[in-house]
Amino acid sequence: MKETMIETEVTYTLAHGGKFYIIEHVPARVCRETGEQSFSPETVEHIQALIKGRKKPARVIETPVYEYP
Numbered sequence: 001m002k003e004t005m006i007e008t009e010v011t012y013t014l015a016h017g018g019k020f021y022i023i024e025h026v027p028a029r030v031c032r033e034t035g036e037q038s039f040s041p042e043t044v045e046h047i048q049a050l051i052k053g054r055k056k057p058a059r060v061i062e063t064p065v066y067e068y069p
Contacts, residue, residue, distance in 0.1 A: 005029045010037055016051055020063060023047055 012026045026047065029038040039047075 004032045005038070006032060012037075012039075012047060014047070014051065021051055022061075023050060024058075 006029070008028060008030050009025045010028045010030065012023045012028075014021045014023070026039070027043055030036070031038075
């Protein structure tokens with residue numbers, strides 16, 4: 001079977017504690033066929049540390065929120 005995963009960077013989004021987080025330039029393996037993303041354990045730990053450590057973000061954006069009827 002031919003390898004369909006490529007090494008790239010993605011934008012990772014996460015809802016946690018009533019807040020929405022966006023982490024840019026996250027290293028990932030992405031399936032060319034399905035778009036499924038896979039992250040190394042080290043990357044997951046780094047993302048968790050960013051959220052828990054309350055490090056100052058690079059920037060803050062305003063995001064509209066809609067409710068589906």
